[in-house]
Structures are given as structure tokens and as C-alpha cells.
Amino acid sequence: MTQHFDAIVVGAGQAGPPLAGRLSAASQTVAVVERKLIGGTCVNTGCIPTKTLVASAQAAHMARRGADYGVDTGPVSVDMAKVKARKDVVMLDDRKGVEDWLDGMDSCTVFRGHARFEDPHTLRVGDDVLRADRIFLNVGGRAVVPDIPGLSNIDYLTNVSILELDTLPEHLVIVGGSYIALEFAQMYRRFGAEVTVVEKGPRLASREDDDVSDTVRSILQNEGIEVVLDAVDIRITKHRNGFELTPRAGGPAIAGSNLLLAVGRRPNTDDLGLERAGVHTDERGYITVDDQLKTSVDHIWALGDCNGKGAFTHTSYNDFEIVAGNLLDDDPRRVSDRITxxxxxxxxxxxxxxxxxxxxxxxxxxxxxxxxxxxxxxxxxxxxxxxxxxxxxxxxxxxxxxxxxxxxxxxxxxxxxxxxxxxxxxxxxxxxxxxxxxxxxxxxxxxxxxxxxxxx
CATH class of the missing domain: 3.30.390.30 (FAD/NAD-linked reductase, C-terminal dimerisation domain)
Structure with a gap:
């Protein structure tokens, strides 16, 4: 039997729950669909857990520097099980807060499962068929796994699976030289691991000016992180106690115990049945939207990481504010008005x-x-x-x-x-x-x- 709602919100990341809250407060019936974890990337595998780990890493770093401030700390050790436990508490408390918020909303029903379009107004979630006048897509993204020769022969980590580590890698090799890669590099170096960053381009943080990139590299190298640039032909060979990564033909191999892939993200738009709704995507899979985040279908909007207009918690939340302002507040707002x-x-x-x-x-x-x-x-x-x-x-x-x-x-x-x-x-x-x-x-x-x- 088909269930009818005023609005369906697909995805409970940063934009979804607040939008559901505004729609619910406006006396609209709302269905929120989440296939995995309430709170999305930020709460579960992004900002909240990673910055909690960064805080632990900074505490270890400052303890080691105690003598610089006239404070004798003695030997410093890091208990990774306790570091992970602290991260889990912070993350789970945050997730529960969002879950309780959604559960307490009037006229809002949460469905657990993967949503796929059956037609422009209808979505199937398992055995449930949902239909609505308006649909909002907040489906987020996931880590890119590059095609690297030999990768399939070893166990590797992404930004998600590395959060489950409760032991310290002996030598963490990170493929990627942008924001996620660099944060994990410094974090694990401060926890006590040997760390090597392998970047295919000529510099780290390539979207920044040269002086920023150069200084970031110096900061990391000053803490003992190895940086390998121009890794244009990465290959991996499995060994009994780990692996070897060769960054380029004829170059020296890097022996590692754990491999983290941090080379970018892709939108979760490839299994939504968007073609049955007439929703267009670009060549990278991002849902195309106008300046008010409306898709190629007049009653469907796309918010957050899946629309290619930003890949941050704050851009996702601002997407919610733009949509709510235009639909509910008679406040014309545009994506092009915001500053990067x-x-x-x-x-x-x-x-x-x-x-x-x-x-x-x-x-x-x-x-x-x-x-x-x-x-x-x-x-x-x-x-x-x-x-x-x-x-x-x-x-x-x-x-x-x-x-x-x-x-x-x-x-x-x-x-x-x-x-x-x-x-x-x-x-x-x-x-x-x-x-x-x-x-x-x-x-x-x-x-x-x-x-x-x-x-x-």
C-alpha cells in the first residue's frame, strides 16, 4: 500500500533533519529515509569523530612539548583503545541527539532502508512505497577507491574504516595529499606511528596557493612525516607483514603496515533510480541543481554533498537554509550568494x-x-x-x-x-x-x- 506524505527527505545528514523539522513545524507530513546511520558523514565518519581524534592527538603533542613551557611531563604514551573509546562516546552522543530530534518531531516518520525512485513522485524503501508532492535528496557521498595495481590483494583503509582502529599502525602509508589525508597523517604521527603521505601531484593541498601548500608540507615534515610527491604510477605488492608501495616506475618502494586511501569522494547517486524520476546528473554523478537547489524536476531538490555545490557540513547546512528560506519564509536565497x-x-x-x-x-x-x-x-x-x-x-x-x-x-x-x-x-x-x-x-x-x- 502506498503511503502519502507532503514531503520526503532522503538522507539524514546535515541538511535532512533540520529541513524535516521546518516542514514538520509548518504542519506538513514528512517521511525521512535513511539507509545507514542517522547524522550522515559529519556525525558518524566525518567532522565529529575526526576532530575528536585530532583533539586527542594534539593533547599528546602538547604533552611531549611540555618542557618547552617549563612543564615536566615525563614519558608520554598513547592508549589507542581509550582514544577510540572517547571518539565513540562523542560520536554516539551526537548521533543519538539527532535520532531523538527526528523521533520527537510531530508528523514525521523515519524509514530505515535504501530509497529508489519508481516514478517522479514515488520512492520504494524495501516493502514500503512512499509518495509525496515534494522530494528532497540529501544522500551524501562516499570515499573513492582508485584503480591501483595490487590494491585488491591487500586490506586497505578508508576514512570510514580507519575510525575503527584501536591499535597503532607501525607505518601508516596514506595515498592522497588533500584535507582528509593530511589530517589523518598528522593525527597518527602524533599518536606515535610512522607516517608517509603519497601524492600523485607536485604538491600537497593543490587547491591552495603555492605558499600555503609549501608551508603545510613543512609543518608536517617538521613532525617527522615523510612526503612523496609526483607519485604518477602507484603500484602495490603484498608481503607477509604488510605491503610495499612503489610511487613511480623505477622509484624506491615504501614498506608499510597499513594503507589509507584518501583520494577524494563521490556522490551516492548511482543507485537511486534517478532516471525514473527524470533527475539529471553531471559527468561525475553529481545532481545538477539551479541557484535555489532545485533539480531538473520541478518538485525535487538536492542538498548537501550530492549536488556538487560544496563538500562540507557548513555548505550542507546552508543548503537547508536556502531551501527553507525559499519554500517556507518567502526569503529568496541563492547558492551563488555564499562565499567559499x-x-x-x-x-x-x-x-x-x-x-x-x-x-x-x-x-x-x-x-x-x-x-x-x-x-x-x-x-x-x-x-x-x-x-x-x-x-x-x-x-x-x-x-x-x-x-x-x-x-x-x-x-x-x-x-x-x-x-x-x-x-x-x-x-x-x-x-x-x-x-x-x-x-x-x-x-x-x-x-x-x-x-x-x-x-x-
Whole structure:
């Protein structure tokens, strides 16, 4: 028998539950379908567990540095079983919070199973057939497993399965040089493992400017992480006690005990029956959407990682806000209005917003650039954390900030003072003339803006 709802939300990640809550509060009947874990990637295998592990790794790192601050800590050891147990508690508490929220919503029914379209208004979930006027797809993504010769012969880890480790790898080899790879690299090095990062490109964090990439590499290498670049022909050979990875023909082999694949993610759109609904995808499988996140079908929307408009918790949640604003609040909101912003959670972190310097240079527009090393930031010196720098690029004609990077202690928080000024469409002089609190990292942002020079 077909069950009828006002709305169906497929996927209980970051956008799904709050949208269900708004629709339920508007007296609409809602079905939420989740095939795996309530909370999606962020809660279960992304931000929440990984940043919990990062916190444990930082505690170990600071304990080892105790003598630098006049604190005698003695030998430092890491109990990986306790580290994992702490991570599990934080993650499970968060998941339960979302589950309880959904269960407590009026006129909201949660279905467990895989949803597939039967027609543009109908989805089958196991034996249940659901029909609705509006359908919202929040199906997320999963790790890419590359075609590497010899990979099928060994047990390998992804960003999901590595979270189940409760022992320390002897030598963790990570294939990939972007955000997930680098966070796990530093984390496990601080836990005590030998770590090697293998990247097929010429530099780490390739979407960033060269100076950011180079500094990230230095930060990691300073902690004893090996970095292998230009790994253009990776091959793997199984051995009794692990494996050997050859990054390129004729190159030296890397002997490892555990292999982590962190080379990107792909959307979970290949088994939804989208063709039966008339929902279009691009060549990479992302659902194509307009500026208000509507798909090629007028009553179907796509939110979160599956639409290719962002791969972060905050972009997914903002997708919810855009859809809710347009449908429920008579508040026209657009994806194109938001400013790119994200962080890389190595330590010290990278906070980023807007355009990179190279993107501005490629545009040909006249610009000003400011840069300040963290060695000149009093707060960083006091904390004994002076690696990195802050950088900003400004349109020389409009005086509006085009983008910024803060790679250094507090960078993930300090970047928001720049992001907020950009969002307000205020000129950089507004921030340059603002008095900030001393001693903070943010207080040097106005100073940096007062010392800019033309972009060459």
C-alpha cells in the first residue's frame, strides 16, 4: 500500500533533519529515509569523530612539548583503545541527539532502508512505497577507491574504516595529499606511528596557493612525516607483514603496515533510480541543481554533498537554509550568494575564504595583497606556536576583500572576521580601522590590511 506524505527527505545528514523539522513545524507530513546511520558523514565518519581524534592527538603533542613551557611531563604514551573509546562516546552522543530530534518531531516518520525512485513522485524503501508532492535528496557521498595495481590483494583503509582502529599502525602509508589525508597523517604521527603521505601531484593541498601548500608540507615534515610527491604510477605488492608501495616506475618502494586511501569522494547517486524520476546528473554523478537547489524536476531538490555545490557540513547546512528560506519564509536565497569558506584541521589549522591569490591574479584585475608571518603575531609567540602566516588579497578599485588565508594558530576562527566583512560587502578599510582586542590573533588582521602592496 502506498503511503502519502507532503514531503520526503532522503538522507539524514546535515541538511535532512533540520529541513524535516521546518516542514514538520509548518504542519506538513514528512517521511525521512535513511539507509545507514542517522547524522550522515559529519556525525558518524566525518567532522565529529575526526576532530575528536585530532583533539586527542594534539593533547599528546602538547604533552611531549611540555618542557618547552617549563612543564615536566615525563614519558608520554598513547592508549589507542581509550582514544577510540572517547571518539565513540562523542560520536554516539551526537548521533543519538539527532535520532531523538527526528523521533520527537510531530508528523514525521523515519524509514530505515535504501530509497529508489519508481516514478517522479514515488520512492520504494524495501516493502514500503512512499509518495509525496515534494522530494528532497540529501544522500551524501562516499570515499573513492582508485584503480591501483595490487590494491585488491591487500586490506586497505578508508576514512570510514580507519575510525575503527584501536591499535597503532607501525607505518601508516596514506595515498592522497588533500584535507582528509593530511589530517589523518598528522593525527597518527602524533599518536606515535610512522607516517608517509603519497601524492600523485607536485604538491600537497593543490587547491591552495603555492605558499600555503609549501608551508603545510613543512609543518608536517617538521613532525617527522615523510612526503612523496609526483607519485604518477602507484603500484602495490603484498608481503607477509604488510605491503610495499612503489610511487613511480623505477622509484624506491615504501614498506608499510597499513594503507589509507584518501583520494577524494563521490556522490551516492548511482543507485537511486534517478532516471525514473527524470533527475539529471553531471559527468561525475553529481545532481545538477539551479541557484535555489532545485533539480531538473520541478518538485525535487538536492542538498548537501550530492549536488556538487560544496563538500562540507557548513555548505550542507546552508543548503537547508536556502531551501527553507525559499519554500517556507518567502526569503529568496541563492547558492551563488555564499562565499567559499573552509578549514584544514591540521595543527596549526588553515582557515580559508573567498578566492586564492592565484585565482585573483588569473582574473587580471588590479589587486592589493597583504601578508604577515605568525612570528610577528604576539599571541602566537606567547603560545609558542609561530608556524604559518596570514594573507589577504583585495580589489584595488572597489576596496572589497576578495579572499584570505590564515595558516596558523587560531586560523580557523580568525578567518571569520574577514569572512564577515566580505559578506557585508564592506570595504577592507572598515576592518583595517577596527580596534581589535589584544592579545589575539585577530588583532593583527587590521595591521596586515594597513600594510598592503600591489599584486605583481
Amino acid at each position: 569558506a573552509y578549514a584544514l584541521y591540521i595543527d596549526p589549522p588553515l582557515g580559508r575564504c573567498g578566492l586564492t591569490l592565484e585565482q585573483v591574479r588569473a582574473s587580471g584585475r588590479p589587486a592589493l595583497v597583504g601578508k604577515r608571518p605568525m612570528t610577528k603575531v604576539g599571541r602566537a609567540v606567547e603560545k609558542g606556536e609561530t608556524q604559518g602566516f596570514m594573507k589577504v588579497v583585495v580589489d584595488a578599485e572597489t576596496k572589497q576583500i576578495l579572499g584570505a588565508a590564515i595558516l596558523g594558530v587560531g586560523g580557523d576562527e580568525a578567518i571569520h572576521s574577514i569572512l564577515d566583512v566580505m559578506s557585508a560587502k564592506a570595504t577592507y578599510t572598515t576592518l583595517a580601522r577596527t580596534m581589535h582586542i589584544h592579545p589575539t590573533v585577530c588583532e593583527l588582521i587590521p595591521t596586515m590590511l594597513q600594510e598592503m602592496s600591489p599584486l605583481e
